[in-house]
Amino acid sequence: xxxxxxxxxxxxxxxxxxxxxxxxxxxxxxxxxxxxxxxxxxxxxxxxxxxxxxxxxxxxxxxxxxxxxxxxxxxxxxxxxxxxxxxxxxxxxxxxxxxxxxxxxxxxxxxxxxxxxxxxxxxxxxxxxxxxxxxxxxxxxxxxxxxxxxxxxxxxxxxxxxxxxxxxxxxxxxxxxxxxxxxxxxxxxxxxxxxxxxxxxxxxxxxxxxxxxxxxxxxxx
Amino acid sequence: xxxxxxxxxxxxxxxxxxxxxxxxxxxxxxxxxxxxxxxxxxxxxxxxxxxxxxxxxxxxxxxxxxxxxxxxxxxxxxxxxxxxxxxxxxxxxxxxx
Amino acid sequence: xxxxxxxxxxxxxxxxxxxxxxxxxxxxxxxxxxxxxxxxxxxxxxxxxxxxxxxxxxxxxxxxxxxxxxxxxxxxxxxxxxxxxxxxxxxxxxxxxxxxxxxxxxxxxxxxxxxxxxxxxxxxxxxxxxxxxxxxxxxxxxxxxxxxxxxxxxxxxxxxxxxxxxxxxxxxxxxxxxxxxxxxxxxxxxxxxxxxxxxxxxxxxxxxxxxxxxxxxxxxxxxxx
Numbered sequence: 001x002x003x004x005x006x007x008x009x010x011x012x013x014x015x016x017x018x019x020x021x022x023x024x025x026x027x028x029x030x031x032x033x034x035x036x037x038x039x040x041x042x043x044x045x046x047x048x049x050x051x052x053x054x055x056x057x058x059x060x061x062x063x064x065x066x067x068x069x070x071x072x073x074x075x076x077x078x079x080x081x082x083x084x085x086x087x088x089x090x091x092x093x094x095x096x097x098x099x100x101x102x103x104x105x106x107x108x109x110x111x112x113x114x115x116x117x118x119x120x121x122x123x124x125x126x127x128x129x130x131x132x133x134x135x136x137x138x139x140x141x142x143x144x145x146x147x148x149x150x151x152x153x154x155x156x157x158x159x160x161x162x163x164x165x166x167x168x169x170x171x172x173x174x175x176x177x178x179x180x181x182x183x184x185x186x187x188x189x190x191x192x193x194x195x196x197x198x199x200x201x202x203x204x205x206x207x208x209x210x211x212x213x214x215x216x217x218x219x220x221x
Numbered sequence: 222x223x224x225x226x227x228x229x230x231x232x233x234x235x236x237x238x239x240x241x242x243x244x245x246x247x248x249x250x251x252x253x254x255x256x257x258x259x260x261x262x263x264x265x266x267x268x269x270x271x272x273x274x275x276x277x278x279x280x281x282x283x284x285x286x287x288x289x290x291x292x293x294x295x296x297x298x299x300x301x302x303x304x305x306x307x308x309x310x311x312x313x314x315x316x317x318x
Numbered sequence: 319x320x321x322x323x324x325x326x327x328x329x330x331x332x333x334x335x336x337x338x339x340x341x342x343x344x345x346x347x348x349x350x351x352x353x354x355x356x357x358x359x360x361x362x363x364x365x366x367x368x369x370x371x372x373x374x375x376x377x378x379x380x381x382x383x384x385x386x387x388x389x390x391x392x393x394x395x396x397x398x399x400x401x402x403x404x405x406x407x408x409x410x411x412x413x414x415x416x417x418x419x420x421x422x423x424x425x426x427x428x429x430x431x432x433x434x435x436x437x438x439x440x441x442x443x444x445x446x447x448x449x450x451x452x453x454x455x456x457x458x459x460x461x462x463x464x465x466x467x468x469x470x471x472x473x474x475x476x477x478x479x480x481x482x483x484x485x486x487x488x489x490x491x492x493x494x495x496x497x498x499x500x501x502x503x504x505x506x507x508x509x510x511x512x513x514x515x516x517x518x519x520x521x522x523x524x525x526x527x528x529x530x531x532x533x534x535x536x537x538x539x540x541x542x543x
Contacts, residue, residue: 020278030257035270038277039256045281064539084288092277099270112496119489126485132477141472141536145465145490148528152493177258194285201292208299215306 008197015190022186026179035099042092043184044191045085050150051195052082053117056124057147060140069210072136075143076128077202081195082121082146090114113152120146320415323408327416332423334393341389341424346431349382353432353439360440371442372502376458376495378432379425383462384484386424387470390417395474410538414467418533421463429455444502446510454501454515457522461494461529468533472540494529497522 019040029036059075062068093111098104105111124142128135173181335341353374360370394400403413433455437444444451469486473479501518504511 027258035273036256037274041278041281064536084284088281088284091280095273095277099273113493116489116492123482123486123489127476127482130478131473131482132475135476137540138472138476141468141540142486142490144536145529145532148532149490149493173256177256179258180256198285198289198292201289205292205296205299208296208303212299212303212306215303219306219310 005197005200008193012190012193012197015186015193019187019190022183026183027177029177029180035096038092038096040180040184040187041191042089042096044187045089045092047188048085048191048195049082049089049117051192052078052085052199053121053147053150055199056082056121056143057150060143060147064137064140064144072140073203073206073210074199075140076125076136076206077199079121079124079139079143080202081198083118083125085191085195086114086118086121090118113149117146117150120149320409320412323412324415324419327403327413328419328423331390331417331420335420335424341386341393342427344389345382345386345424345428348385349378349428349432350435352378352381353435357439366440366442369503369506371436371440371444372499372506374440375432375436375444375502376498378436379429379459380462380488380491380495382428382432383421383425383459383466384487386428387421387466387487388480388483390421390424391470391474400471400474404541410541411534414471414534414537417471418463418467421467422459425459425463426455429459442506443508443510444506447505447512447515450510450512450515450519451502451505453519454498454505454522457519457526458494458498461522461526462491464526464530464533465490468537468540471537490529494522494525497525 023037023040056075056078059071062071094104124139128139131138356374360367466487497518501515504514
């Protein structure tokens with residue numbers, strides 16, 4: 001698995017090098033014109049957030065019920081990545097909204113829930129840092145509840161009438177705007193690959209820390 | 222125990238379509254239907270959006286670079302601690318080996 | 319057996335509370351002081367902002383609920399009774415349900431005092447549709463208390479528990495509070511919008527089922543060392 005790391009980085013770098021070119025080349029969208037181009041990375045980052053939240057939820061559940069240290073490593077790594085990708089998602093959405101809606105922020109359902117998701121996983125990191133011994137389990141509970149809230153973020157825009165583009169946008173994109181469809185999935189692929197790479201790097205850090213702790217314990221004997 | 226857990230899981234699964242049904246029953250029409258492509262842009266539209274688009278992508282680049290740098294820095298610290306520990310072991314001559 | 323244990327735990331909590339009534343009085347008066355502070359923000363030239371009442375009600379409930387949670391489990395921690403409870407040969411989910419029922423009763427007693435006060439102070443026709451309001455409050459209380467009891471119990475041995483409880487609890491329970499506020503706002507309108515209120519009640523039911531299920535599922539491994 002480790003051998004795949006360098007090739008993965010190369011592929012991801014190539015994808016991210018091509019992405020701005022592809023985004024500059026694709027046609028404008030009829031109502032929002034240039035600013036709509038934020039969509040390609042905005043949607044892609046939310047794909048990464050979904051992957052990240054899922055990994056965190058599952059890893060937290062495994063850690064809570066089985067106590068596997070590896071699961072804990074994946075849980076904390078994906079929680080950190082969730083806060084990073086979610087932050088970019090809200091930032092890009094805010095810039096897009098400034099042009100498309102005229103306001104920097106709107107308290108509609110999806111934006112509110114996204115903000116909540118950020119707070120939940122930031123709380124995860126806080127509880128790990130300041131919770132004292134045994135905080136990994138408490139954080140795992142937080143990870144499970146956070147992952148449970150995530151589907152509501154996706155569906156919320158359909159359930160509450162808002163000015164946020166509904167999830168039906170993606171379904172019609174293939175027919176109405178095939179260039180955009182291909183590009184957005186390309187960007188999503190790039191982001192997911194980036195997620196996997198950064199996850200691997202972050203998990204490596206946790207493994208090294210665990211190794212160090214074991215070395216300290218062995219030295220005390 | 223197992224039966225109760227299954228029952229609890231089934232109950233929660235039932236909750237989702239129930240809430241979805243109530244929500245969809247009272248749904249309002251969509252605010253926006255889909256993206257439609259167009260070629261040729263009226264000049265007045267282009268300028269204000271460019272800094273926003275560039276800013277979004279630049280922020281992403283900076284954020285990822287910053288995050289990867291923090292991982293690299295933390296790994297460096299852990300490895301330094303490990304080397305220090307090994308040196309202390311070597312110098313002190315541990316009994317456990 | 320499960321219900322018996324839950325009711326026993328509830329009775330224990332009620333017996334302790336009946337003697338001192340500490341949590342009841344402190345929570346209710348904290349909620350009332352919240353109302354006073356909100357009045358500063360939401361009353362302009364002596365007239366309360368329209369539609370502020372529902373938000374104020376639910377926020378006061380959330381804040382006072384957090385205080386009640388903290389106090390209840392602080393009491394357990396002080397007497398080291400939580401460890402004793404967990405050592406008893408009782409099913410852990412049953413203990414959780416017992417504490418949950420106690421918490422719900424505590425929050426409901428706050429609501430009994432808070433509702434007339436909010437209606438009176440902020441000129442809101444809260445009692446236009448009492449059954450729907452009761453459903454909203456009951457389900458909202460269940461949702462908030464289910465997550466709150468779990469988190470407060472799991473944080474009992476943690477160092478920064480007083481600060482961490484709100485940080486962890488509010489983001490998770492905000493969907494419940496949003497549903498409660500929007501539902502109550504729909505009921506406070508003239509005429510009350512029953513369809514919207516029913517929609518929010520449906521969503522609250524969904525949230526409650528998910529939260530209670532998750533809490534029951536995770537309580538045992540969280541409480542074990």
